[in-house]
Amino acid sequence: MSLLLEACALSHVYADGSIGLDGCSLAVRPGSRNALLGSNGSGKTTLLQHFNALLRPTGGAVRFSGQPLDYGRSGLNALRRQVGLVFQNPDRQLFSASVTEDVSFGPLNLGLDEAAVRTRVAEALAAVGMSELADKPVHHLSFGQKKRVCIAGVLAMQPDVLLLDEPMAGLDAAMQVELQSLLDALAARGITIVLSTHDVDFAYRWADDIHLLAAGCCLASFAAADLTQHAGALAAAGQPLPAMAQLHRALATRGLLDEDGDSPPRSLDALLARLNT
Ligand SMILES: Nc1ncnc2c1ncn2[C@@H]1O[C@H](COP(=O)(O)OP(=O)(O)O)[C@@H](O)[C@H]1O
Ligand SMILES: [Mg+2]
Secondary structure, eight states, X not given: OOOSEEEEEEEEEOTTSOEEEEEEEEEEOTTOEEEEEOOTTSSHHHHHHHHTTSSOOSEEEEEETTEEOOOSHHHHHHHHHXXXXXXXXXXXTOXXXXXXXXXXXXXXXXXXXXXXXXXXHHHHHHHTTOGGGTTSBGGGSOHHHHHHHHHHHHHTTOOSEEEESSTTTTXXXXXXXXXXXXXXXXXXXXXXXXXXXXXXXXXXXXXXXXXXXXXXXXXXXXXXXXXXXXXXXXXXXTOOOOHHHHHHHHHHHTTSBOOOSSOOOSSHHHHHHTBOO
């Protein structure tokens, strides 16, 4: 199968000499949901910023659709239409007075006419459930609403790939559920999603593919369904087994459910469905 985004022995040394990435290699399949899973400082943000060319490698390469990134002006414009990044902190991304202005910025820069921009903005705001707040000043929004406006701003560019840096961080439980269903809806539309997280439980229940990052390196990439086969790499990356996998193991040990060789359930409902009753 063809690969959409690849980090090939990617290294990045920051101006102060800090090592952001250190020979990181991983690949993202088109249409897949990917979690970059790693503890603080493992290189997640640095990697995401390479994927849309905000940062350039000091070693190795990033490839998109099989081609090395073109860092010339037209190459960057083309890339940023196709690969959108949502920052961890919305205040670093939002800069216009109103929600509509902010979400319009990207499409206006594409040179689209006013009607086309209006349509894109309306669609993007509807996708994130923010249509009602279109005229609100950005600085009056809650953190979760700002986050959604940031996502709308990227969606208005109609990207093939959506990159999100720690999208769940700082959201309350209800907003996390909402954001997860938004991500599910976008994935169902065929958008490839790559997000960073330090939450193994979230990565396990949400992702198709998990890429384990530690010290600027990708220790392992695997299907989330196969996670328990990678306990060693998880431990090396400082990650516990997901609670659902631990619970499954404990119940199986006590004979309360069959260890039938399948991978452990990834949701509570799936686990309950397997209980011996
Ligand atoms: N702007 C920067 N200048 C210097 N070092 C940085 C900068 N950003 C990140 N780093 C360093 O690069 C490494 C990876 O950081 P980062 O990509 O932010 O990790 P993560 O997002 O997984 O927490 C860390 O050691 C961090 O201190
Ligand atoms: Mg980070």
